[in-house]
Amino acid sequence: MSDCASFREQMLKAEPAELRGEGESPLVRHVRDCPTCARAAALLLEETTRLDAFLADAPPLDVEAVLARAGVGTRGIATRGAAQQPLPLRLGARRLQPRRWWAPLAAAAALAGLLLFRAPDLTRTPSPGAAARELPELPLVEASADQDVAVMPTDDPDITVVWIFTKG
Amino acid sequence: MVVTAPAQADEIGQALVRKARDGDPDALRILVERAYPTVRRWALVQTGDPTEADDLTQDVLVHMIKRLDTFTGASRFTTWLYTVTRNAALDRLRRSETRSRKLEDPRVHADLSPAVADDPATATDRSHLRTVLRAYFDELPERQREVFDLADLQGIPSPEIAERLGIEPVSVRANLFRARRTLRARILADHPELAEEWS
Numbered sequence: 001m002s003d004c005a006s007f008r009e010q011m012l013k014a015e016p017a018e019l020r021g022e023g024e025s026p027l028v029r030h031v032r033d034c035p036t037c038a039r040a041a042a043l044l045l046e047e048t049t050r051l052d053a054f055l056a057d058a059p060p061l062d063v064e065a066v067l068a069r070a071g072v073g074t075r076g077i078a079t080r081g082a083a084q085q086p087l088p089l090r091l092g093a094r095r096l097q098p099r100r101w102w103a104p105l106a107a108a109a110a111l112a113g114l115l116l117f118r119a120p121d122l123t124r125t126p127s128p129g130a131a132a133r134e135l136p137e138l139p140l141v142e143a144s145a146d147q148d149v150a151v152m153p154t155d156d157p158d159i160t161v162v163w164i165f166t167k168g
Numbered sequence: 169m170v171v172t173a174p175a176q177a178d179e180i181g182q183a184l185v186r187k188a189r190d191g192d193p194d195a196l197r198i199l200v201e202r203a204y205p206t207v208r209r210w211a212l213v214q215t216g217d218p219t220e221a222d223d224l225t226q227d228v229l230v231h232m233i234k235r236l237d238t239f240t241g242a243s244r245f246t247t248w249l250y251t252v253t254r255n256a257a258l259d260r261l262r263r264s265e266t267r268s269r270k271l272e273d274p275r276v277h278a279d280l281s282p283a284v285a286d287d288p289a290t291a292t293d294r295s296h297l298r299t300v301l302r303a304y305f306d307e308l309p310e311r312q313r314e315v316f317d318l319a320d321l322q323g324i325p326s327p328e329i330a331e332r333l334g335i336e337p338v339s340v341r342a343n344l345f346r347a348r349r350t351l352r353a354r355i356l357a358d359h360p361e362l363a364e365e366w367s
Binding site: 014040051055056057062067071 | 193195196199200201204205208209212222224225229230233234285297300301304307317318320321322345348349353355356358362366
């Protein structure tokens, strides 16, 4: 037992293999014979293994999320330039898309529908400030044959938005 | 796609990296899958905090993908990846320090981990892991932690560690001895019954 203090010191810097009892060094021979030092060596190995297990225990990774964050699409890394400057490139890509000719027509139809539903509301519930005034007449709008018109009343009875746009 | 495979970064070959760099999406996925466990481990060693490590891992993997074209093949892929991880960790640390200086919030200094909405079980696991890591690593400088993990836990030879960390092999040995001494003394100190038997 008197040698244990020096072997304890050796244990602090020993190779893991020596703690496992591999080889024939004085430390290995002592650990084989001394139950206390053998217990200490086993404890050091056990705690090291535990630390290793903690470090190795990685939670599952969502690879697709990482790829998406890196700006990599289904075609692989070739698109990664988009991630380095995501906003301008994406905006650029959007500009390159073909114009949707039907979009203004759809918007006009939706607005016209909205106008038809909203117009009676204007007559029924004027704002307090406008109550004493006459209801505004919708302006007369003339559009050429290749133009469409959308008229949008606002909460302000004095303001009506008229949108004239070219078809197609 | 969810990956639970063990550490496989050492299996990353130049051919796989080349394919990923050339735009092969499957190769890129495999590369990320294989790099992940290793990067996450390094991140955990460097930060000592599981939440910070997860964030850092994501940063590193994204950075790895974006900077893949800077890997020339002159060194091992793991060496290159380790440099990427270290730089990302340092950058993150710098940003955290800047943020905490700006905020002058003592809570930031006490715990750098961001608030996350973990479920109770995960939060308990993370709290336990944080405690264990602090118990082991708090007294070790970052370099000693790295060397101890690479040498004694992962069994990587000293010359390779030296290459990976960009230091001399003799420095690897010196850091390893200091790390072992500190860690093992701490472990033994937590078991006073052994000290009694020795005395």
